[in-house]
Amino acid sequence: MAALHVAREAVAEAGWSGADLRDAALVVGTSRGNAAGWLGPWPGRRPFRLMAASNTIHSEPASAITIELGIMGPNHVLASGCAAGLDAVGIAMMLVQSGIASRALAVAVDLPLVPILLDNYAASGLLASEMDLDPYHPNSAGFIPAEGAAAMAIERHTGDFPRLLHYGCNSDACDPVGIPADGGNTFSLLEKAIHQFGAPTGICPHATGTAVQAVADPASLSRVFCESASRPTLHLLKSFIGHTIGASGLLESVILARFARDHQLPPNLAGRHTPAGFVAPDQSLDLSGLVYKLSHGMGGHNALLVLSSP
Numbered sequence: 001m002a003a004l005h006v007a008r009e010a011v012a013e014a015g016w017s018g019a020d021l022r023d024a025a026l027v028v029g030t031s032r033g034n035a036a037g038w039l040g041p042w043p044g045r046r047p048f049r050l051m052a053a054s055n056t057i058h059s060e061p062a063s064a065i066t067i068e069l070g071i072m073g074p075n076h077v078l079a080s081g082c083a084a085g086l087d088a089v090g091i092a093m094m095l096v097q098s099g100i101a102s103r104a105l106a107v108a109v110d111l112p113l114v115p116i117l118l119d120n121y122a123a124s125g126l127l128a129s130e131m132d133l134d135p136y137h138p139n140s141a142g143f144i145p146a147e148g149a150a151a152m153a154i155e156r157h158t159g160d161f162p163r164l165l166h167y168g169c170n171s172d173a174c175d176p177v178g179i180p181a182d183g184g185n186t187f188s189l190l191e192k193a194i195h196q197f198g199a200p201t202g203i204c205p206h207a208t209g210t211a212v213q214a215v216a217d218p219a220s221l222s223r224v225f226c227e228s229a230s231r232p233t234l235h236l237l238k239s240f241i242g243h244t245i246g247a248s249g250l251l252e253s254v255i256l257a258r259f260a261r262d263h264q265l266p267p268n269l270a271g272r273h274t275p276a277g278f279v280a281p282d283q284s285l286d287l288s289g290l291v292y293k294l295s296h297g298m299g300g301h302n303a304l305l306v307l308s309s310p
Helices: 002-014 018-022 035-039 060-069 081-097 115-123 186-197 211-224 245-261
Strands: 025-029 075-078 103-110 148-155 163-171 200-204 290-297 301-308
Touching: 002 060, 002 103, 002 148, 025 060, 025 081, 025 245, 060 075, 060 103, 075 081, 081 103, 081 148, 081 163, 081 245, 081 290, 081 301, 103 245, 148 245, 163 186, 186 211, 186 290, 186 301, 245 290, 245 301
Parallel strands: 025 075, 025 103, 200 290
Antiparallel strands: 103 148, 163 301, 290 301
């Protein structure tokens, strides 16, 4: 299982023992849980009658992780669409900050590459017609679906590790599929974070490539940074990895955190279009401040994570 694999990797890198894991919290983000496993079964996928019911529910990945790793602390599964992975990081971070758990494991997984799910996206007009994703191209009209899983170990710990400073979320209550063309309440999320922590050096927007995202992202970014003398650089990671749906927010946060650990911002693919006044450099940059990561879910759910280098 992809979720269990990345969970083990994160725990190993963090150096957590079995005793550490016993009272740890687990937060899993996913758009559809294990739906792909029973919509399109693959070899080696727990072929037991006993698992027939559990393989069809969202909580199955979390159950597998807690059983395999011996986690007995708080256990939550979030299914907030394409923002689920970022929400998982945020909720896990808050569990640690509040003292409810001394450490937390955030995991996100989505495996949408099965015919029925792809047909649904295609019927909704959300899939890209080309494999070269340029999210803010004037003709951008769809995303490139991908599968992925990621995990992040979170604890109060000093040392050479990236910092998670802030998580926020809100809703637009606007549309069952997209987000408002003017960016909706993303503006207030960004404004609040800037007021509390300062402006970012770089931003990784949701940037899926859908027609509405290609309009909404520039609208909210331009509104927030309209009077800024130095606008943040943009880092469009889905051009490299595709859109892993509910896993995307955490997967991209892990990439940002790994670069931040080296005091860097990740490069973009060359030739990406950008909103007026913004740049997307195709070389890695030195990170001298904060990184903002945005995610948006169908139905108008917005999420923001603020990271910094060690």
